[in-house]
Structure formats: structure tokens, C-alpha cells
Amino acid sequence: MVDVLKKSIWVFHLNSGSCNGCDIEVLDVFTPRPDFERFGVKLVPSPRHADAIALTGPITRAMVPKVVEAIKALPEPKIVLAIGACACGGGIWHDTYVVVGGIDEFYKILKEEYGMDPPTTIYIPGCPAKPEALIYAAGILADIIKQKQRRREDVIREEDEEKRKIETIIREEIGSRHFLPKIIVKRGPREGSV
Amino acid sequence: MTLATIFYAIGFPLLGIILGLLYKGIDRKISARMTSRIGPPIRQPFWDVGKLLIKETVVPENAVAWIFNVMPIVALASSMTLLLYIPFGIIKAPLEGYGDLVVILYLLTLQALAMAIGGFSAGSPFASVGAQREMILMMSYEMPLAIVITGFALIYKSFSLSTIALTPVWTLVGPVGWIGLLLLLAALLIVTPAELAKLPFDIAEAETEIAEGLLSEYSGRNLALFYLSDAVRSFAMVALEVALFFPFTFSQGFGLQFSEPVSYIIEGLWFLAKVLILYILAVTLVRTSFARFRIEQASRLFWTYVNIMALLGLILVALEVM
Numbered sequence A: 001m002v003d004v005l006k007k008s009i010w011v012f013h014l015n016s017g018s019c020n021g022c023d024i025e026v027l028d029v030f031t032p033r034p035d036f037e038r039f040g041v042k043l044v045p046s047p048r049h050a051d052a053i054a055l056t057g058p059i060t061r062a063m064v065p066k067v068v069e070a071i072k073a074l075p076e077p078k079i080v081l082a083i084g085a086c087a088c089g090g091g092i093w094h095d096t097y098v099v100v101g102g103i104d105e106f107y108k109i110l111k112e113e114y115g116m117d118p119p120t121t122i123y124i125p126g127c128p129a130k131p132e133a134l135i136y137a138a139g140i141l142a143d144i145i146k147q148k149q150r151r152r153e154d155v156i157r158e159e160d161e162e163k164r165k166i167e168t169i170i171r172e173e174i175g176s177r178h179f180l181p182k183i184i185v186k187r188g189p190r191e192g193s194v
Numbered sequence B: 001m002t003l004a005t006i007f008y009a010i011g012f013p014l015l016g017i018i019l020g021l022l023y024k025g026i027d028r029k030i031s032a033r034m035t036s037r038i039g040p041p042i043r044q045p046f047w048d049v050g051k052l053l054i055k056e057t058v059v060p061e062n063a064v065a066w067i068f069n070v071m072p073i074v075a076l077a078s079s080m081t082l083l084l085y086i087p088f089g090i091i092k093a094p095l096e097g098y099g100d101l102v103v104i105l106y107l108l109t110l111q112a113l114a115m116a117i118g119g120f121s122a123g124s125p126f127a128s129v130g131a132q133r134e135m136i137l138m139m140s141y142e143m144p145l146a147i148v149i150t151g152f153a154l155i156y157k158s159f160s161l162s163t164i165a166l167t168p169v170w171t172l173v174g175p176v177g178w179i180g181l182l183l184l185l186a187a188l189l190i191v192t193p194a195e196l197a198k199l200p201f202d203i204a205e206a207e208t209e210i211a212e213g214l215l216s217e218y219s220g221r222n223l224a225l226f227y228l229s230d231a232v233r234s235f236a237m238v239a240l241e242v243a244l245f246f247p248f249t250f251s252q253g254f255g256l257q258f259s260e261p262v263s264y265i266i267e268g269l270w271f272l273a274k275v276l277i278l279y280i281l282a283v284t285l286v287r288t289s290f291a292r293f294r295i296e297q298a299s300r301l302f303w304t305y306v307n308i309m310a311l312l313g314l315i316l317v318a319l320e321v322m
């Protein structure tokens, strides 16, 4: 029994403030040389038909509600392909004030403000992501290869959450001028004492 | 309720779906080869439908839910019924004697109408625009289609498809009639992509401008039903053209005779091969080589040029017959 979900992937292309470099790459993988369609990947114009979102760009603040809408419009099960350095982690805009700065930061907003769990994500770095990288992503989607990536926990357990909060407070305190350092008096034999 | 009825009720729809999807796969493969791509495997449409059936079905908030959900079923049912009226070579049509070309005309319209109503009920601006375009396009291509069918009725003095499939139409008329028939055939071939919503007439489902138009809100099971109905209708429409214009049987064409069961199989395969060739010529080649028309261009094309062509063909046929 073939897993049909992996054999036929329809992609909705969503530009969230990209410089157009990655968008052109997304389109040119459907041209004769890379030919994405042979993996059963098809570009569809409506998010309702799609199984995956090809997200390019660092997600500008103005785009956040629209990206959320698009992700909501996708019927389950859904995947996000973060295409390009920008979408993976902000790229050259990572600390610019107008952008959220990559899909991970966006997922934090998604979790905190919209209460949605982040969908499965495939990271395709590169500036712009090469067609070869996109074919690699198609391989990951079709379960031919595994993504080389360190495992990371997106779900934070409650006690860890508490601990982390306290740690953050302490760290902030240390950073501020009002923090009075606890003086640890070390007692021991001093040089030259009796 | 005989065994044959059960076979027609269950076997035929299944056969229709399998053939429709298979032809769609071949169509995609050839289209890819024409643009020097490798293209998806031929069984890709089966996976597409399977995937769509697994996926979640979303009904938009501001849609009229029951119309929205019923229309895909109506579309698929009308395509299936259409298939039941078409004789497969020498194998008789299951619903032979219960309707004729006029019913086929209605069934062809019904599917497009179901899609348009589904689009209107989706409550999305894209879908509404697509549905309006579909209606305009329907009004444009129905006329040449009706003229072609009138021409056949003139020649055979009957609307029944089995009478038509029995004797090839080319043997009934002289040289003037041939020119008329060729014009009618050309008109029908131009109508085909519009009827099947394929490029260059997929104006109602324009991906780049109105996000798949009237299908834009459909997802999951509903979309799968529309996908299937599209596949079945493509097959049925081309099969109809073959039955109308190229009903030559294998034994007639090559002067060979076979015993009973073998001849059925060979004629069935021969018919499928004919349908495949016409499918590639009328749908695949056209869809790969042309860009999309604008709606008013398409409307003008059908109302003036194709209409004039079809009328001229009708007049020539009428001159010959009367």
C-alpha cells in the first residue's frame, strides 16, 4: 500500500515579504531540468487544495495575520516548506524591526497569540534556495531521504516552563544595574595568617 | 434486477473512473514530454484522488453548506450517466433506448451547471467570478454544439446514438456533405476544450488570475468528486465524438473477422485506442500549445467564427440530405 499522502503533494506558494529570489526558484523547479512534477508535486493557486505551503521570505509584521489565515485555510494534514535563508531564520533580515524573522519566531507568535500548534516544517536554506535543495526537500517529503537536522523540542513541559521563567527573571536581573549581587564570603586559610 | 443491471450499476462507474483517470494520467505524461519534462507517472491521478479523499473537507463559513456539498455529487452523477449513454464500439450502451443525443446535450450542460452553482454557493469572490465566467462560456459554446447535433439529426432522421454508431456517417453523404461534416467536426473539436474546461478555455478555472475560480473553496472529498467528474467527463466527451464521427469498427477497417468473445475484446480495445488518439489530439496537444483566452475573446470566437463554421457545415449537410 503506497502512502498516497507522500505521492501527491500540492503546494501553495506564499510570499511573505521575500525579495523574489526564492519565488523565482520556486517557479523554476517546475521547468524541464529540475521537473518537480515527476514527484507528484503540483503548484495550486488556492490554499484549500494544497497539502503544503511553500513559504518564502522573512514574514514581515504586516504579513503575519495573512500567513496565519493561509495556514488555517489548509486542510489537515499540512506541511510548511520554509524556503530560503529568510524563511528558515530571518536570513539577512534576522534582527530587522519590520520582520518577524523566520518561521521559528513566527511559530512562537502562532502559539502564543493564536493558540495553534505549528505544522510539520521542512527547512530549505540557501539564499536563494537552489533548485537542488528544493529537489532534496521533495525527497524528504516523499520519504526517500531523511532531513539532516538536529532534533529540537517544540513542546515545553510545564515544570520546565516554570524553571525557565525563573531563570529568565534572574538573568534579566543580573543584566540590570539594580541587581545586588549576592556576596559569597569564602572563608579559608589566608596567606600569611596565623 | 438482472445481473446485467447490477454490472452496469456498479461495474460501469468503476470502469469509467479507472479509464478517466488513466487517460488523465496519459494526458499529463504526454503534455510533460511535449515540454521536454519527464512528467508524473501515469498512475499519478489515482494517487491524487486517493490523497484528496484522505484529506480534511473544509466547508467555508459563509458558504451555503448543503448546496456546496451536494453539487460535487450532482456533477459526478451527471458525468457517470453521460458515460452510460455512449456505445463502446459494438458493445451497446447500457442505457440505449432510454434517451438520445438531446439527453446527452443536457447531461453535458448539467455538469458545468453543477460546478457553477457550487461556485456561487461557496461565498468566495474568486468562486463567484469563476462561476459567472463559466456561465458566459456555457452560453457561448452550447450553440455550436447544438448545431452539430442538429446536423446529425438531419442526416439520420433520428437522435438515437446507437443508430448513429451503427453506420459511419461518412458513408451516408456525398462530397458536399463531407465538407459540411468536416466543418462540423472542426467546430466540435474547438468546442471540446471549452466543454471540458481545459486550456485555452479554462477561463472559469484560471489559476493565475482567480485562484482556480469556481473550485477555489473546494477541498478534500468534494474536490476529489469534482476531479473524478472532470476525468470521467473528458473520457465520455471524447468517446462521444468517436461514436459520432469515427464509428469504424476494427473488422470493417482491416477486413478481419473474429469469433464472438474475441471480437468483443478486440473491438473494445480498438474503441479505447481511437478515444486515446482523439483525446491526445483534441485535448492534450491543444492544452499544451495554447495560452488562455480572455473571456470576451473566447465568447467572440464561439459566437462568430465557430458558429459560422458550424452553420455553414449544417447548410452543406442539409443541401446534401434534402
Ligand code: SF4
Pocket (backbone or CB within 6 Å): A017, A018, A019, A020, A021, A022, A056, A057, A058, A083, A084, A085, A086, A087, A091, A092, A126, A127, A128, A129
Ligand atoms: S533567502 Fe535570499 S533570495 Fe530568498 S527571499 Fe531571502 S534574501 Fe531573497
